[in-house]
Amino acid sequence: MKKKFLVFVLVVIMGQYVYGQELPQASPLCKIEQKIGLTDVTIRYSRPSVKGRNIWGDLVPYNTLWRTGANACTTISFSDNVMLNGQNVPAGEYSIFTIPAQDEWTFILNKNTKLWGTDGYKSDDDVLRLKVKPELNAPFTETMTFFFDNLKVDAADLVFAWDKLRFSVKISVDTDTKAIANIKRAINEAENIYRIYNSSATYLLDTNKELLQALDWAKKSVAMKEMYWNTYTLSRALAANKMFKEAITTAEKSLKLSQEAKAESYIKMNQKNIEEWKKQKMK
Numbered sequence: 217m218k219k220k221f222l223v224f225v226l227v228v229i230m231g232q233y234v235y236g237q238e239l240p241q242a243s244p245l246c247k248i249e250q251k252i253g254l255t256d257v258t259i260r261y262s263r264p265s266v267k268g269r270n271i272w273g274d275l276v277p278y279n280t281l282w283r284t285g286a287n288a289c290t291t292i293s294f295s296d297n298v299m300l301n302g303q304n305v306p307a308g309e310y311s312i313f314t315i316p317a318q319d320e321w322t323f324i325l326n327k328n329t330k331l332w333g334t335d336g337y338k339s340d341d342d343v344l345r346l347k348v349k350p351e352l353n354a355p356f357t358e359t360m361t362f363f364f365d366n367l368k369v370d371a372a373d374l375v376f377a378w379d380k381l382r383f384s385v386k387i388s389v390d391t392d393t394k395a396i397a398n399i400k401r402a403i404n405e406a407e408n409i410y411r412i413y414n415s416s417a418t419y420l421l422d423t424n425k426e427l428l429q430a431l432d433w434a435k436k437s438v439a440m441k442e443m444y445w446n447t448y449t450l451s452r453a454l455a456a457n458k459m460f461k462e463a464i465t466t467a468e469k470s471l472k473l474s475q476e477a478k479a480e481s482y483i484k485m486n487q488k489n490i491e492e493w494k495k496q497k498m499k
Contacts, residue, residue, distance in 0.1 A: 241262070242264070242265075243265070243285070243286030245260070245261075245263075245287075246259075246261055246262070246263050246362075247259070247260045248364075250367075252364075252367065252368075252371065252372045252391075253368075253370050253389045254389070254395060254398070255294060255295050255296040255391070255394075256293075256295040257292065257293070257294055257298075257364075257387065258293045259290070259312075259362050260291045261284070261285040261360075261362060262286040263285065264360050264378075265359045266359075271378065271381075272316060272318075272379065276316055277316075278316055278317050278318060279315065280315065280316075281313055281315055281334050281337060282314050283333045284313060284314045284376070286360075287332070288332050289311040289312070289328075289329065289330075289331040289332070289334075290311065291309055291310065291312065291329045292310055292312055292325070292374075293308065293309035296389060298387055298388065298389050300325070300385050300387055301346050301348075301385055302388075303346065305325060305344055306343070309329050310326060310329065310343060310344075311325070311326045312325060313337065316350075319349075320349060321347070321348050321349075321383060322345055322346070322347060322348075323345070323346040323347075323348050323385055324342055324344065324346075325343050325344040326338075326341045326343065327341040327342075328341050348384070348385060349383065350381050350383040351381065351382050351383065352381055354380055354381060354382040355380075356379065357377040357379065357382070359378075361375075361377045362375065362376055370388060370389055370390070370391040370392070371387060371388045372386075373387070374387055409440060410437040410438075410440035410446065413433040413434070413436045414433070414434065414445070414446040414449050416430075416433050417429075417431075417433040417437065417449050418449055421449070421452050421453060421456055427453070427457050430453045431456070431457050434449045434450040434453040435450060437450070438450050442473075444473035444474040444476075444477050444479055445470075445482060447466060448470040448474070448482055448485065448486060450470075451463045451464075451466035451470055451489060454466055455489070460494075460496050461497060464490055464493050464494060464497065467489050467490045467493070468486075470482065470486050471486035
């Protein structure tokens with residue numbers, strides 16, 4: 217009885233060892249990434265090889281749904297909305313299926329990216345179907361390959377090649393809209409830096425810390441965009457560093473700007489500071 221139990225345990229352990237070990241794959245996994253303009257495109261797929269076999273109409277039957285690769289389904293992801301051969305595709309990740317035929321293929325994007333082969337595929341989950349014309353006498357490709365060609369700032373061709381066949385799908389992206397949005401955001405951020413310098417200088421002045429740093433930040437804020445409130449901060453930073461003559465001149469400028477802006481609280485604060493700093497200057 218003990219012998220049988222030990223044999224059983226040994227079989228279980230050996231089974232776990234064999235099935236748990238990592239071994240080379242006949243169709244190794246591949247991941248390719250390409251930025252088209254400002255859009256990231258990523259493809260993951262397993263790559264079968266010809267190995268002397270008849271591929272089209274034999275290993276891969278015609279007029280039958282194909283995973284377009286080996287093992288788990290091939291997937292493609294887009295970081296932004298794109299167009300494939302002129303058809304809109306929302307940003308996201310999709311599985312790629314095809315229906316090969318002798319003269320015309322159907323290229324499919326499907327929402328389900330967890331499929332193994334075609335098992336569980338539902339056409340209701342398709343987000344795109346395209347008709348593509350294959351090139352039947354292309355240069356020989358031993359191992360199935362996806363690659364990007366004809367890269368432009370707003371487009372690229374996704375090319376499929378295997379055996380002596382290849383086809384391509386044009387991916388178009390709206391680079392201009394995203395680029396202009398990035399430009400506007402950068403400009404807006406640049407314009408708002410003066411506010412950050414001002415609030416940082418104010419914090420140091422309020423806490424009476426690193427007064428030279430406060431002066432530097434206040435100067436940078438005013439140099440970028442002179443406003444009554446950051447000119448007021450600069451006057452405070454000058455006074456905090458015992459530069460009362462400059463502080464008074466700057467406060468007088470802030471007072472004038474405050475009066476033009478009808479900022480009553482800053483008018484009063486500047487008037488009070490000018491009076492106080494004139495006394496400090498005379499000491």
